[in-house]
Amino acid sequence: MTENEIQLLILDLAIIILLARLLGAAAKRLGQPQVLGEIVAGILLGPTLFGGKRHRGAVPGGIAAATDRTGHRRAGAVHVHRRL
Numbered sequence: 001m002t003e004n005e006i007q008l009l010i011l012d013l014a015i016i017i018l019l020a021r022l023l024g025a026a027a028k029r030l031g032q033p034q035v036l037g038e039i040v041a042g043i044l045l046g047p048t049l050f051g052g053k054r055h056r057g058a059v060p061g062g063i064a065a066a067t068d069r070t071g072h073r074r075a076g077a078v079h080v081h082r083r084l
Contacts, residue, residue, distance in 0.1 A: 016042075019041040023040050023044075027040070
């Protein structure tokens, strides 16, 4: 990954966490479970809101190419395992 891609990844993660926390807190204030707001944040940030179009950022191209619009593995796609 290039330095620019790492910066975009960190920015994407910050946006995801921030929106999930904000909507989670809003749901809690409305008497709903916090996770409900977090799920709504995921829906808003996911491909559902953008008509299935992906943007470059948090998902590296190789992974995005191996999945379909719903995130399921395509038939014949190579599954990559990383060891920590």
